[in-house]
Structure formats: C-alpha cells, structure tokens
Amino acid sequence: MTVTTAACAFGVVAVLLVILGFITYQGISSVSWEFLVDTPKPVGEGGGIGNAIVGSLILLGLASAVGIPVGVAVGTYLAELGGNWFGKTVRFVADTMIGVPSIVFGVFIYGLIVVRQGYFSTLAGSAALALIMIPIVARTTEEMIKLVPNTMREGALALGAPQWRVTVDIVLPAAMAGIATGAMLAVARVLGETAPLLFTAFGSRFYNIYLDEPMASLTVQIYHYAISPFEEWHAKAWAATLVLITLILGINILVRFVTRRRF
Amino acid sequence: MGNKIEVSNLNFYYGKAQALYDISLAVPEREVVAFIGPSGCGKSTFLRTLNRMNDTIPSARVDGTVTIDGRNIYAPDTDVVSLRRRVGMVFQKSNPFPKSIFENVAYGIRINRIHQNKADLAERVEKALRDAALWDEVKDRLNESAYGISGGQQQRLCIARALAVQPDIILMDEPASALDPIATQKIEELVVELKNNYSIVIVTHNMQQAARVSDKTAFFMLGKLIEYNSTQKMFTSPDEKLTEDYITGRFG
Numbered sequence: 022m023t024v025t026t027a028a029c030a031f032g033v034v035a036v037l038l039v040i041l042g043f044i045t046y047q048g049i050s051s052v053s054w055e056f057l058v059d060t061p062k063p064v065g066e067g068g069g070i071g072n073a074i075v076g077s078l079i080l081l082g083l084a085s086a087v088g089i090p091v092g093v094a095v096g097t098y099l100a101e102l103g104g105n106w107f108g109k110t111v112r113f114v115a116d117t118m119i120g121v122p123s124i125v126f127g128v129f130i131y132g133l134i135v136v137r138q139g140y141f142s143t144l145a146g147s148a149a150l151a152l153i154m155i156p157i158v159a160r161t162t163e164e165m166i167k168l169v170p171n172t173m174r175e176g177a178l179a180l181g182a183p184q185w186r187v188t189v190d191i192v193l194p195a196a197m198a199g200i201a202t203g204a205m206l207a208v209a210r211v212l213g214e215t216a217p218l219l220f221t222a223f224g225s226r227f228y229n230i231y232l233d234e235p236m237a238s239l240t241v242q243i244y245h246y247a248i249s250p251f252e253e254w255h256a257k258a259w260a261a262t263l264v265l266i267t268l269i270l271g272i273n274i275l276v277r278f279v280t281r282r283r284f
Numbered sequence: 285m286g287n288k289i290e291v292s293n294l295n296f297y298y299g300k301a302q303a304l305y306d307i308s309l310a311v312p313e314r315e316v317v318a319f320i321g322p323s324g325c326g327k328s329t330f331l332r333t334l335n336r337m338n339d340t341i342p343s344a345r346v347d348g349t350v351t352i353d354g355r356n357i358y359a360p361d362t363d364v365v366s367l368r369r370r371v372g373m374v375f376q377k378s379n380p381f382p383k384s385i386f387e388n389v390a391y392g393i394r395i396n397r398i399h400q401n402k403a404d405l406a407e408r409v410e411k412a413l414r415d416a417a418l419w420d421e422v423k424d425r426l427n428e429s430a431y432g433i434s435g436g437q438q439q440r441l442c443i444a445r446a447l448a449v450q451p452d453i454i455l456m457d458e459p460a461s462a463l464d465p466i467a468t469q470k471i472e473e474l475v476v477e478l479k480n481n482y483s484i485v486i487v488t489h490n491m492q493q494a495a496r497v498s499d500k501t502a503f504f505m506l507g508k509l510i511e512y513n514s515t516q517k518m519f520t521s522p523d524e525k526l527t528e529d530y531i532t533g534r535f536g
Contacts, residue, residue, distance in 0.1 A: 172377055172379040173379050176381065177381070178340065179337065180369065180395065180445065181367075181395065182391075183365050186395055194383075
C-alpha cells in the first residue's frame with residue numbers, strides 16, 4: 022500500500038520535474054535582458070517578448086479584478102444561502118462552465134463584443150478570461166467556506182453579530198487561505214490560456230497600454246514563435262514558455278506569502 | 285428576587301418531529317440554573333430557544349412564549365441581534381475566532397459599538413479577561429493566535445468574549461464537557477463567581493457539576509420537563525421517582 026502510493030506520487034512528481042527540466046534546458050540559453058524587454062522583430066534581428074509579458078499581466082490583472090471578486094461573491098452566496106433551487110441552478114451552471122473548453126468562451130466574446138465593436142481589444146480578452154475564472158473561483162470559495170465549522174458562525178451570532186458581519190468578519194477570513202488557493206488556480210489557468218485570446222485580444226507586435234486595441238500576450242506570442250519554420254524562433258518559444266512558468270510560480274509564491282495563516 | 289426568564293407552554297419541532305413538549309419554567313435573576321438529563325432529552329435544544337439560536341435551523345418551529353424581563357422574545361417585533369447581545373452563550377466545544385486573543389474578546393465590543401475609544405476598548409478587553417479568570421495567563425500574549433492556548437484557556441476565552449458585550453444572561457451548553465478535571469474546576473469556580481452579576485443557565489451531563497454550581501436544577505427526559513426544584517431538594521429528596529432513578533444512576 023505505502024509502496025504503491027509512494028511510487029505513484031513519485032511518478033507524478035518525476036513527470037513534472039522532467040517537463041520543467043526540459044523547458045529550462047531548451048529555453049534558458051535564449052533568455053537575456055534584451056529578450057525580456059524587446060518587442061518581436063524579424064528573423065535574425067533578435068527581438069523578444071517584453072510587450073507580451075506586459076500584455077499578459079494587463080490582461081490577467083483586468084480579468085482578476087473582475088473574476089476574483091465576482092467569483093468569491095458567488096461562492097459565498099452558494100455556501101451561505103445557496104440551498105434553494107436558485108443556488109442549485111447556479112452551482113450546476115458553474116460546474117458546466119468549468120468543463121466548457123476555453124475556446125468556446127473566446128468565440129462567445131468574439132460574437133458578443135469583437136464583432137459588434139469591429140475590432141480586437143484588451144477588454145474583450147480580459148472579459149473572456151474573467152468568464153473562465155468566475156466558476157473556478159466560485160466553486161473553490163464555496164467548498165472552502167463550507168469547511169468553516171458552524172460553531173464559529175454560532176459563536177459570532179451569539180455575540181449579537183448580524184448575519185452579514187458573521188460572513189465578512191469571521192467566515193471569509195477563516196476560509197481565506199483556501200479561497201486564495203482557488204484564486205491562484207484560476208490565475209494559473211488563465212495565464213496559460215491561448216485559445217480565448219486568439220479571438221479577442223488577438224495579439225500585437227508593439228507595447229500597448231490602450232484597452233481598446235489588440236494586446237500581445239505570452240501564450241499567443243509563444244504560439245506564433247512555435248508555429249514558425251525558424252529554428253531561432255523555436256528557441257524563443259521555449260524561452261517564453263520558461264518565462265511564463267516562472268511568472269506563474271512567482272505569483273503563486275507571492276499570494277501564498279500574503280495570505281498565509283497568521284492566527 | 286424576580287424572574288429573569290419565564291417560559292410558558294413551549295413546544296419545539298424539528299420539521300415534523302417534536303423535540304420539546306409543553307415546557308414551563310422560570311429562571312430567577314442572579315442565580316444558576318442547571319439543566320440535566322440523558323443525551324437527546326432536549327436540554328440543549330431548550331437552551332438554544334432562550335437566545336433564538338435555533339432560528340438558524342431552517343425546519344425549526346416554536347410555539348409558546350419565552351419572556352425575558354417581561355418581553356416575549358418570540359414576538360414578531362423582536363430584534364434578534366440585540367436579543368443575542370443581551371443573552372450571551374458559551375458552547376460545548378470552544379470556538380475561538382481565527383484572530384488574536386485580544387481581537388477575540390474585542391470583536392463583540394466592536395460590532396456592538398460599546399467602546400468609546402481605543403483605550404476604553406483595551407480596558408474592556410482586560411476586564412472581560414479578568415472576569416473570566418484568564419488575564420494573568422494571557423496578558424503577555426494578547427496578540428498571539430487564540431489557537432495557541434490550551435483547550436481550557438480557549439473555553440475561558442470564549443466566556444470572556446461573551447462577558448465583554450455585557451449580557452444580562454449567560455447560557456452555557458456543557459461548557460466543561462471537553463475539558464480535564466482541573467480546567468473543569470476553574471470553569472465551575474467561574475460560574476459560581478459570575479452569578480453575582482449574571483443569571484446563568486448551564487446544561488451539563490455531569491450531575492456532580494450541577495450539584496456543585498447551581499441553585500436550581502431542571503431534569504429533562506424525552507423532551508419533557510420532569511422536575512424543576514432547588515438543587516438541594518433535587519439531589520436529596522426529589523418529588524419524582526424518575527428524577528431519583530436518574531440521579532442515583534439507575535439509567536441514563
């Protein structure tokens with residue numbers, strides 16, 4: 022029993038390490054300061070992913086600013102008040118949305134926003150990413166809040182706290198570490214999404230901060246580098262992948278540090 | 285002294301199942317009343333009707349009246365939040381909040397806006413901790429996690445938290461059942477001490493405990509109030525045969 026489970030655990034970790042090691046091996050040699058700050062250039066002239074890093078962070082920031090609060094609010098509703106038919110419906114819809122392929126969200130936003138406006142934009146890209154985040158955050162938030170023991174709620178109610186204060190002051194802080202983990206899962210997921218961005222933020226070869234213009238992103242840039250016929254660009258794709266993974270890891274560590282259990 | 289709580293003809297249902305049958309009793313001011321009885325007899329359920337904690341259970345239904353200081357707390361115009369401020373509660377399992385020791389006690393003061401300023405808040409927290417006989421043990425670690433102290437200390441912290449909002453009545457639901465004998469003794473001494481200022485209702489499994497701390501004792505069985513008398517009489521010459529059988533350990 023111990024041996025079997027340990028072997029499986031080791032196998033999973035080993036696969037992960039092999040993937041990470043291979044990406045590092047392939048990518049590390051092309052990572053340089055120029056690569057991290059330059060915009061893409063024609064083959065043979067260098068070029069990098071600076072605008073894509075900034076673009077990814079802007080897209081992610083906007084998507085998180087909408088997706089995480091809305092997701093936490095939905096999850097809180099489901100956990101504290103969602104026992105009725107409406108709650109059951111919302112929970113079912115969220116579960117279904119989690120299973121929907123991300124390209125569907127891209128096409129949906131393409132039809133809803135891009136086609137009507139007539140141009141690709143950062144806002145459209147963020148909207149697609151936010152739609153992917155909301156159900157993930159909502160369902161993990163709900164599960165984490167349900168883990169908070171009922172006696173803690175009763176303790177606060179018994180002091181004369183109204184229901185909403187019990188939720189805000191006691192329940193949410195108690196579940197914070199778990200909620201942050203759920204939010205991180207969603208962040209990591211959308212930071213790695215390509216398909217929904219192809220139809221919405223589209224991609225760009227320039228630094229851009231305007232939300233109504235096409236926006237570069239790491240994943241789309243990796244896609245362009247990887248499908249090219251040039252060996253040099255393939256190396257850049259590996260390097261960009263390494264940067265993306267490092268970015269996700271960095272955000273993860275930062276959030277864990279900020280939301281670590283103090284009490 | 286007058287009666288703090290008067291209950292008359294109280295019936296309680298969980299959905300279709302009736303849990304309490306036609307209960308009437310009165311809790312005098314500044315006395316300790318103990319509820320005893322076998323598991324599942326309804327004593328905890330009854331305790332929770334006194335601060336309407338059962339409202340959180342969707343299928344629960346009450347009829348009859350519970351008056352506190354002459355006002356029916358089940359009247360439609362009752363403000364449940366302010367009722368619970370006046371009727372504090374200590375639970376079977378200590379349930380500190382995931383906050384510091386200081387913030388645990390300060391929480392009730394803050395939400396009810398009892399304090400005038402920061403210094404007043406600190407003073408009130410200290411007084412509550414002193415009243416709960418915990419101050420000397422935690423005064424140097426007020427900003428540490430409430431989960432870092434022992435189970436007995438956590439339970440006294442919960443008592444301090446309840447005292448901090450200045451209730452008139454304190455309900456205790458088997459407050460010492462999860463504690464060792466020494467911690468239990470501290471809680472019992474505290475109960476006797478607190479009755480100088482509060483009316484206290486305590487549910488207990490432990491008959492010696494009821495005998496030690498209470499002035500009056502109520503014996504429940506199968507959702508009915510079998511006997512309610514002075515503790516002295518209950519444990520020496522009870523009126524009911526059932527009470528005597530239970531107290532002498534013939535069942536339960």
